[in-house]
Amino acid sequence: MIRDIDKISRDLEEKKNNDIILKKNKLEQLFYQDPDLLEVLGQKEKQPLNQYADPSNPTEEELEERRRINDYNERITHRQIVPFLKLNGLQKEVVNFLMFDIEDSMIRYGTSDAIKNQNIVVMCLVHEDDMDTPYGIQRTDLLSYIVRDLLCWTNALGSQLKLASDYMEVTDTKYYCRTLKFSIEAPNVVRGHMGMNNKYDRFQSI
Amino acid sequence: MNIKQYKEYLTLHGRNQAEVKKNQSDFNIDTTFTRDPNYKRVYILTRDGWQYEDAKYQFHVANSILKDSVDYYLQFRPKVHYPVGSYVIVPDDTSFDVNLTEEQLENPFSQPVSERTQWWFIVGRDQARSYVRYNILKCNWNFQWIWKGKIMNCFGAIRNANSYTSGVWHDEISESLDNITSAWVPDYFATYGLENLQKLGLDNNQTITYNQRFMITNSDYEPKCYRVTKVIELMPTGVIKYTLKQDEFNENRDEPKFKLCDYYTNEGNPLVVTSENKTDINPDVNPDINPEDILPKTSTIVWKDVNENGELIDNENVKKSLTLGKPSYFSAVFSTGDTVEKNIDAKWGIKVTTEGLSNDEIRYYNNLITISKFGLNIVSLKPGKARSLIGKTFDLFVSDINGDYYSSISLEVTE
Numbered sequence: 001m002i003r004d005i006d007k008i009s010r011d012l013e014e015k016k017n018n019d020i021i022l023k024k025n026k027l028e029q030l031f032y033q034d035p036d037l038l039e040v041l042g043q044k045e046k047q048p049l050n051q052y053a054d055p056s057n058p059t060e061e062e063l064e065e066r067r068r069i070n071d072y073n074e075r076i077t078h079r080q081i082v083p084f085l086k087l088n089g090l091q092k093e094v095v096n097f098l099m100f101d102i103e104d105s106m107i108r109y110g111t112s113d114a115i116k117n118q119n120i121v122v123m124c125l126v127h128e129d130d131m132d133t134p135y136g137i138q139r140t141d142l143l144s145y146i147v148r149d150l151l152c153w154t155n156a157l158g159s160q161l162k163l164a165s166d167y168m169e170v171t172d173t174k175y176y177c178r179t180l181k182f183s184i185e186a187p188n189v190v191r192g193h194m195g196m197n198n199k200y201d202r203f204q205s206i
Numbered sequence: 207m208n209i210k211q212y213k214e215y216l217t218l219h220g221r222n223q224a225e226v227k228k229n230q231s232d233f234n235i236d237t238t239f240t241r242d243p244n245y246k247r248v249y250i251l252t253r254d255g256w257q258y259e260d261a262k263y264q265f266h267v268a269n270s271i272l273k274d275s276v277d278y279y280l281q282f283r284p285k286v287h288y289p290v291g292s293y294v295i296v297p298d299d300t301s302f303d304v305n306l307t308e309e310q311l312e313n314p315f316s317q318p319v320s321e322r323t324q325w326w327f328i329v330g331r332d333q334a335r336s337y338v339r340y341n342i343l344k345c346n347w348n349f350q351w352i353w354k355g356k357i358m359n360c361f362g363a364i365r366n367a368n369s370y371t372s373g374v375w376h377d378e379i380s381e382s383l384d385n386i387t388s389a390w391v392p393d394y395f396a397t398y399g400l401e402n403l404q405k406l407g408l409d410n411n412q413t414i415t416y417n418q419r420f421m422i423t424n425s426d427y428e429p430k431c432y433r434v435t436k437v438i439e440l441m442p443t444g445v446i447k448y449t450l451k452q453d454e455f456n457e458n459r460d461e462p463k464f465k466l467c468d469y470y471t472n473e474g475n476p477l478v479v480t481s482e483n484k485t486d487i488n489p490d491v492n493p494d495i496n497p498e499d500i501l502p503k504t505s506t507i508v509w510k511d512v513n514e515n516g517e518l519i520d521n522e523n524v525k526k527s528l529t530l531g532k533p534s535y536f537s538a539v540f541s542t543g544d545t546v547e548k549n550i551d552a553k554w555g556i557k558v559t560t561e562g563l564s565n566d567e568i569r570y571y572n573n574l575i576t577i578s579k580f581g582l583n584i585v586s587l588k589p590g591k592a593r594s595l596i597g598k599t600f601d602l603f604v605s606d607i608n609g610d611y612y613s614s615i616s617l618e619v620t621e
Binding site for chain 1: 516519
């Protein structure tokens with residue numbers, strides 16, 4: 001195998017280069033579009049801005065109030081849907097997260113290696129101080145229900161997603177977590193190059 | 207993990223050993239609260255109305271026939287506090303529940319005075335230990351008086367005032383009764399706020415002033431009357447203590463049947479305003495207070511809207527109903543007379559008003575509305591995304607910290 005390094009030209013913007021990139025991107029869109037998910041994640045409401053009595057000439061108090069509101073809004077803004085399985089440092093504030101990632105596991109079907117198993121892991125992390133919802137249901141359970149509702153038995157990522165396991169665990173010192181694992185069968189391909197992920201290594205004929 | 211995160215990790219449970227231990231003790235006391243045999247589910251009157259509260263009822267000092275009746279301790283869950291002067295109904299040894307019927311739970315003041323054997327009020331706050339305990343004193347007398355043609359009453363406690371006199375005082379020309387006793391009552395004004403009194407079914411007991419006469423007796427044959435000679439209001443705030451000197455029973459003016467002094471005018475007409483005797487109101491009763499001198503304190507709740515720049519504005523056309531999962535904004539405007547008060551810190555509250563709900567449902571629906579306060583007098587209400595909320599009605603109310611201002615509006619939740 002000889003690579004002509006000088007001539008490598010990749011399209012770094014193209015999400016379809018790798019099915020994991022593509023699928024994670026789809027999942028993120030799916031989660032963000034759900035109207036209930038952010039609500040159940042307990043996203044804090046941004047404070048509306050104060051109105052200036054004279055917009056062209058705001059008073060010192062009005063400016064101070066505006067600064068306070070902007071500070072507050074910035075402080076409560078957190079990215080709560082995270083496409084990797086890592087807690088963002090130690091959180092002192094009460095913030096809940098939905099984290100997910102995808103792994104390829106078994107490459108199957110004899111010698112052709114054409115089909116693989118993919119696992120999608122979604123973790124619902126909830127701060128221990130925020131476990132209760134007003135609906136009388138634990139927040140982790142409600143989140144896991146919504147994720148299941150969005151994914152299980154659907155074709156959101158191509159072939160049908162199956163829930164493989166759903167279990168609870170304690171993470172960090174302050175967080176409780178519910179983890180859902182979905183499995184999916186997918187062709188072991190990238191952009192039509194059957195069986196080969198790297199076009200520069202395409203020395204084996206199909 | 208960097209050094210900053212490690213420091214934060216170390217201080218997660220408190221910044222020092224004392225804080226860690228206090229937090230752990232709070233947790234332990236709270237989790238084991240109902241395991242204590244002294245635990246009782248008491249019924250307490252707050253500014254928002256009567257509600258159940260968890261408490262431990264504890265011994266303080268030994269009762270003795272040689273001295274006055276004693277106080278007991280009441281300890282609430284960690285960090286739960288109620289003002290001195292609050293009424294609290296504590297179940298006794300006969301039952302785990304308070305002796306109120308279903309209807310009386312709505313308004314415990316409808317319980318006949320003779321059956322009010324479990325009524326106490328908070329008279330002090332003992333903070334000797336890390337966990338505050340409140341001193342409670344048993345109520346044993348319903349004080350009644352007439353103010354501006356209306357019978358007022360206040361449930362409080364008669365206290366023993368040490369008295370070593372013979373009971374009569376005489377000089378060369380006259381002889382009079384000479385005995386003193388004292389009375390403690392909750393200061394409704396300080397504890398519940400003037401604006402809440404009507405809502406809570408309380409009469410303003412700051413109208414009891416010097417020379418107010420009370421009939422304190424169980425005897426119809428020889429009623430004993432007393433006159434207020436001393437008023438102590440601020441030791442502590444929330445309790446008013448009166449010294450009462452015995453006064454002659456005036457059979458022309460006093461009415462033993464109702465245990466009311468000065469029930470009649472000197473002409474023999476009742477002072478109490480009824481539809482028949484409306485013209486007989488004696489203008490001399492409490493001439494000191496002229497209602498016209500007091501500027502009216504008003505408050506209003508205004509619906510707000512958010513414009514395209516994200517600014518909060520007044521908008522007449524804003525949709526006047528709460529929407530599932532969406533915040534609605536309100537501001538409170540307090541004014542005294544025509545002047546708008548800008549620096550009053552608003553206290554907000556919400557309660558479901560749909561009829562026919564059980565207590566559990568009421569609690570559930572009240573919790574489903576999230577109240578977030580922004581600044582001094584702006585609030586947002588956000589109903590949770592529970593479909594059963596649709597069509598439920600709520601009252602949003604606002605007051606200031608003293609209860610001088612009060613107003614409420616009715617809201618409905620829509621989809």
